[in-house]
Amino acid sequence: MTTMVALHSTEAGAAVGGCRMKAYEQITDAVTDVLRLSKAMTLKCAAAGIPHGGGKSVIVVDRPLTPELRRQVLLDHADLINEFDGAYRAGPDVGTGPDDMLVLRELTPHAYCLPEEHGGTGSSSGPTARGVLAALKAASRHVFGTDDLTSRKVVISGFGSVGELIARSLRADVVVSDVDESRRTDEFGWVPPDLAYRTKADVLIPAAVGGVLSQETVEHLDVRLIVGPANNQLTDDSVAGLLEERGIVWVPDHVASAGGVIYTLAREDDGADHETALKRVDGIEATVGKLLARSSAAG
Ligand SMILES: NC(=O)c1ccc[n+]([C@@H]2O[C@H](COP(=O)([O-])OP(=O)(O)OC[C@H]3O[C@@H](n4cnc5c(N)ncnc54)[C@H](O)[C@@H]3O)[C@@H](O)[C@H]2O)c1
Known part of the structure; x- marks a missing residue:
């Protein structure tokens, strides 16, 4: 299986974005997706006033996923994330969830949105x-x-x-x-x-x-x-x-x-409480x- 990370911008801070796990018809479709999604994350952070850039990662599923294979490919992906030395931080996206972030955390500190029982904010x-x-x-x-x-x-x-x-x-x-x-x-x-x-x-x-x-x-x-x-x-x-x-x-x-990323980073990076983080999400109305x-x- 192929895994990839795209960094669109780190100008405002480390790039953040979700880790997407899905099947694609062609590998080039996955590349197009990861590039477009990483750019969208730069725009998302900028519009939300979050001091981060945009990134994204994709795990291309090309065979039936057993729980063991899923775990292995996530650990491989964690290795790849580490190569960016903190310039990219992954959260959940289509096909992944907080439990998968927990697996990434076994090998990299650069994964957020962990399950609540592990100190994260859970599903966004x-x-x-x-x-x-x-x-x-x-x-x-x-x-x-x-x-x-x-x-x-x-x-x-x-x-x-x-x-x-x-x-x-x-x-x-x-x-x-x-x-x-x-x-x-x-x-x-x-x-x-x-x-x-x-x-x-x-x-x-x-x-x-x-x-x-x-x-x-x-x-x-x-x-x-x-x-x-x-x-x-x-x-x-x-x-x-x-x-x-x-x-x-x-x-x-x-x-x-942007509500999910605003809330998660407010809680996990800034230590904001639930109500304060929700207020930041509500700021989307004024924007x-x-x-x-x-x-x-x-x-
Ligand atoms: N969950 C988040 O925090 C979050 C944050 C930002 C953006 N998004 C985006 O919002 C969208 C929804 O997210 P979600 O977490 O609810 O995903 P989800 O996977 O829970 O729900 C998506 C639903 O869309 C359905 N679907 C798939 N293809 C469809 C199609 N062509 N026509 C109609 N229905 C179709 C699926 O069956 C599924 O029920 C996704 O595009 C996701 O990338 C989600």
């Missing part, structure tokens, strides 16, 4: 969802003139750990969508995944995977606002122009999805308010 899904809700509040005021979404329809694409927390926190007409049919529940409306980006609604929340907003999908969108946690939602920067032409407000994912006002003013 809660703070990430909270950050998206903060972003949604400011963006709703900008688009609808109110953050009351009671009479609005919200489509959430990706009913995973973050998507579910957002769905449960919203007071709105919530419709969810997931490729995993077993996630379907009677509690919320349901739309098949291929229709999630064509459904008429007020708000769309991308909470599954990146690369979902392309020239093609944007043409079929029937929403006024997009804000969600999925990293790298645009296939390329030109899609932002198309969204603007269509009158759709999009909150950049590197701003909306999004300022960003959208500035973007409107500048056209």
Whole structure:
């Protein structure tokens, strides 16, 4: 198996980013992913005012993973992280969790977000969802003139750990969508995944995977606002122009999805308590308010 680390920037401090463990069709797809994700982490830290740069790591899964193989590849990855001498610090990402960070810690001090019983902050899904809700509040005021979404329809694409927390926190007409049919529940409306980006609604929340907003999908969108946690939602920067032409407000994912990293580093690096760390996450609301006002003013 191949493991890789990308450092996009260490200008503001050590690069932080998640360790993604997944299968790719081609190794070059993994390289593209790790490079794009590391850049997104630089933007995420900058927008959140965190004194870190952006990095990312990828473990390419190319065979069935037994628990022993998983452990071995994580230990190999820890070796690789050590080669960066502290310039890169890894947290969990798609395919990994706090328990995997504990395995990395056996060989490297440069892993964060450990399980709570080991002194870490555990899963970052809660703070990430909270950050998206903060972003949604400011963006709703900008688009609808109110953050009351009671009479609005919200489509959430990706009913995973973050998507579910957002769905449960919203007071709105919530419709969810997931490729995993077993996630379907009677509690919320349901739309098949291929229709999630064509459904008429007020708000769309991308909470599954990146690369979902392309020239093609944007043409079929029937929403006024997009804000969600999925990293790298645009296939390329030109899609932002198309969204603007269509009158759709999009909150950049590197701003909306920063709750997890803001919370974790506040707790684990700065020693902030739970409430103080959550307050920092809530700061995303002010950031999004300022960003959208500035973007409107500048056209
Ligand atoms: N968890 C965090 O703290 C965090 C932080 C920042 C960004 N993110 C990003 O937010 C997104 C959601 O994170 P999560 O932790 O909830 O992940 P998750 O793996 O728990 O949930 C993702 C869900 O999306 C579904 N899915 C996958 N492909 C899909 C598709 N094409 N259409 C519809 N559904 C699809 C999966 O079945 C799964 O239920 C990811 O893109 C992740 O990178 C998460």
